[in-house]
Amino acid sequence: MKKKNQTSNINKYLLAGLTMVCVLLMFLSVFYVRAAGPFRVLANLTVIPMQQGFNKVGSLLVDVSENLGTLEESRKLNKSLQAKIDELIMENNNLQEEKYELERLRELYKLDQNYAEYEKVGARVISKDPGNWFSTFTIDKGSIDGIRVDMNVIAGSGLVGIVTQVGPTWATVRSIIDDSSNVGGMVLSTSDTCTVRGDLSLINDGKMRFEQMENNDNKVEVGEQIVTSHISDKYLQGILIGYVSEVQVDSNNLTRSGYLTPVVNFKKLQEVLVITKTKADLTGTGAAEEQPAGEAGAPAEDGAGEAAPPENGADAPAEEGAGAQPPENGAGAPPEDGAGEAAPPENGAGAPAEDGAGAQPPENGAGAPAEDGAGAQPPDQGAPEEGAAENEPQEP
Amino acid sequence: MKLKIKRVIVTALAVCICYALQCTLFPSLALASVKPNLMLILTASFGFMRGPKDGMLVGFFSGLLTDIQFGNILGFYALIYLLAGYVNGLFEQLYYDEDIKLPLALVGATEFIYGLVVYLLMFMLRSEFDFLHYLRHIIIPELIYTIVVTLGLYPLILFINRRLEAEEKRSAGKFV
Numbered sequence A: 001m002k003k004k005n006q007t008s009n010i011n012k013y014l015l016a017g018l019t020m021v022c023v024l025l026m027f028l029s030v031f032y033v034r035a036a037g038p039f040r041v042l043a044n045l046t047v048i049p050m051q052q053g054f055n056k057v058g059s060l061l062v063d064v065s066e067n068l069g070t071l072e073e074s075r076k077l078n079k080s081l082q083a084k085i086d087e088l089i090m091e092n093n094n095l096q097e098e099k100y101e102l103e104r105l106r107e108l109y110k111l112d113q114n115y116a117e118y119e120k121v122g123a124r125v126i127s128k129d130p131g132n133w134f135s136t137f138t139i140d141k142g143s144i145d146g147i148r149v150d151m152n153v154i155a156g157s158g159l160v161g162i163v164t165q166v167g168p169t170w171a172t173v174r175s176i177i178d179d180s181s182n183v184g185g186m187v188l189s190t191s192d193t194c195t196v197r198g199d200l201s202l203i204n205d206g207k208m209r210f211e212q213m214e215n216n217d218n219k220v221e222v223g224e225q226i227v228t229s230h231i232s233d234k235y236l237q238g239i240l241i242g243y244v245s246e247v248q249v250d251s252n253n254l255t256r257s258g259y260l261t262p263v264v265n266f267k268k269l270q271e272v273l274v275i276t277k278t279k280a281d282l283t284g285t286g287a288a289e290e291q292p293a294g295e296a297g298a299p300a301e302d303g304a305g306e307a308a309p310p311e312n313g314a315d316a317p318a319e320e321g322a323g324a325q326p327p328e329n330g331a332g333a334p335p336e337d338g339a340g341e342a343a344p345p346e347n348g349a350g351a352p353a354e355d356g357a358g359a360q361p362p363e364n365g366a367g368a369p370a371e372d373g374a375g376a377q378p379p380d381q382g383a384p385e386e387g388a389a390e391n392e393p394q395e396p
Numbered sequence B: 001m002k003l004k005i006k007r008v009i010v011t012a013l014a015v016c017i018c019y020a021l022q023c024t025l026f027p028s029l030a031l032a033s034v035k036p037n038l039m040l041i042l043t044a045s046f047g048f049m050r051g052p053k054d055g056m057l058v059g060f061f062s063g064l065l066t067d068i069q070f071g072n073i074l075g076f077y078a079l080i081y082l083l084a085g086y087v088n089g090l091f092e093q094l095y096y097d098e099d100i101k102l103p104l105a106l107v108g109a110t111e112f113i114y115g116l117v118v119y120l121l122m123f124m125l126r127s128e129f130d131f132l133h134y135l136r137h138i139i140i141p142e143l144i145y146t147i148v149v150t151l152g153l154y155p156l157i158l159f160i161n162r163r164l165e166a167e168e169k170r171s172a173g174k175f176v
Helices: A001-033 A034-067 A070-107 A280-283 A295-324 A370-394 B001-022 B038-050 B052-069 B076-094 B101-125 B131-175
Strands: A119-126 A136-139 A153-157 A158-166 A171-175 A182-187 A193-197 A210-213 A225-228 A240-249 A256-260 A271-275
Touching: A001 A193, A001 B052, A001 B076, A034 A119, A034 B001, A070 A280, A119 B001, A136 A158, A136 A280, A158 B038, A182 A240, A210 A240, A210 A280, A210 B076, B001 B038, B001 B131, B038 B052, B038 B131, B052 B076, B076 B101, B101 B131
Parallel strands: A158 A240
Antiparallel strands: A119 A136, A119 A271, A136 A171, A153 A158, A153 A271, A158 A171, A182 A193, A182 A225, A193 A210, A210 A256, A225 A240, A240 A256
């Protein structure tokens, strides 16, 4: 009897101890970005090699089974592909001509290069989030290959996601269909900005939502392309996100919202390209990467400056999710999350609604609790925000 | 003591392999975009087969592995799996090897509560109130799929556990 009591006591102490460890870890990871460092080493040593191993075996098996297809099929395919190649070569030549002209015109206007000329690094998807609630995946390139947090990830020609965590030989990417992801978008033809949100309840129907698009006279029709906007803090400009499938005017008559079909098939993602320039590099806020989000983050936060007071009430309950994400993001500018509901108050100016308007206050590296940080920042950000807002239109 | 180490190594290996399988193989076995939760099956099984302490530790490390790569806050999944392991461990007294009903019921209940907790903390607190939708499309399908996989995975875990215990008994017998 005594022994049973002893063991159950030990168990209770162990439970209490481990619970404290978990709470401490959570606390640390919210307020100190580097808390996960030693654990990433652990993952690097144990799980990542195994996942890469499984992936290699799986690809080998898939390759072998594909090789067993008939020769006739391959020949037919070869023919049709050859015809397609010829077609594409002709098209390509035409486009090259136009491209040269475009470059010259751009030179005249001194615009920067578009994203098609950014350096990209190929990577393979080696594992996906083990749960069903979030949509993140791991790629097999890491900081050794030059991957940093906040790099955009594309597949084919469409946006897939953004890098959120980096280890030596791996990186975690959050896809844009993840429930907590918000991307600053823009209708390509009319340049109206909007916020593109991932939504867990919609993605099985193959849709995403976009919101906060100004209700002006510009017609936005079904089939229009939505690309990343130039005022996004995290995403490079002009990357295709998807095509509009529905537009409606909101009940407030000031904004429009609707659904769009993403251009990437997220169920079949195997290889992706990581663009090795982050938006922060281009806009010169790269210095903000490792610093606590004080004044150095001013250009990144000026969108949040206006948004912080109104959204603070809406976001205080969401703090757990919101507070959760920034620390793992070394860039100091937080990932977008839950900003959708915060966006209305600040969208009139067309300021980016996507970017962590909800999360930016909590990422204040000084460790102030999330809500307090949100309350304190708007008065601080007033002056730098105006300066940064002035700079933005001049930047390409 | 020597066999304890063997038990620890086998358990750790099981956890790592299950986690790697969960992340690599099972996304392609997803039905209606829902994957079963192998880590939870493992945690619950070790819990009610070996008691609260083992369940806790298996749960803690499973959750930690998930957290390192995919979690938002480090420690979130660790805490959930830890508690799941402990509570399942409390059922050790009621557990009989031959019967599969109790393990199924426990895994089912654990899975359901896990879904509720993740929804509550990660979604409801961000004011996504469409609970019925998440219930129908994520929690219940995951529950069903996990129970089906348990029917297959549990005998395997049982077999491994029995082998380990048999070896320990044999070694203990040698002292006599």
